[in-house]
Amino acid sequence: MGIIIKPIVTEKQTAITEKKENRVGFRVTPDANKLQIKEAIQSLYGVKVVKVNTMNYDGKRKSRYTKSGVVNGRESAFKKAIVTLKEGEKIDFFANV
Numbered sequence: 001m002g003i004i005i006k007p008i009v010t011e012k013q014t015a016i017t018e019k020k021e022n023r024v025g026f027r028v029t030p031d032a033n034k035l036q037i038k039e040a041i042q043s044l045y046g047v048k049v050v051k052v053n054t055m056n057y058d059g060k061r062k063s064r065y066t067k068s069g070v071v072n073g074r075e076s077a078f079k080k081a082i083v084t085l086k087e088g089e090k091i092d093f094f095a096n097v
Contacts, residue, residue: 003040052083053084
């Protein structure tokens with residue numbers, strides 16, 4: 001299994017990317033470190049990575065009401081990486097669409 005799970009394409013991440021063109025967000029495996037993430041991005045997309053910031057998120061508690069009563073659960077925890085690319089480089093996720 002690879003280190004990079006998927007790119008993050010949300011409203012909040014898109015706003016960050018529009019403000020600073022060379023920043024991209026990825027969801028990564030929780031045991032990956034910054035050097036492994038940097039090497040994976042460089043080999044997968046062919047770009048030069050300058051900096052990697054990582055964040056660990058705990059899963060949120062969720063509950064819903066059903067016929068049989070309240071069902072409690074939890075979203076899964078994940079790790080997010082914000083990758084800063086070399087000036088002038090960018091990754092286009094929608095090139096194939």
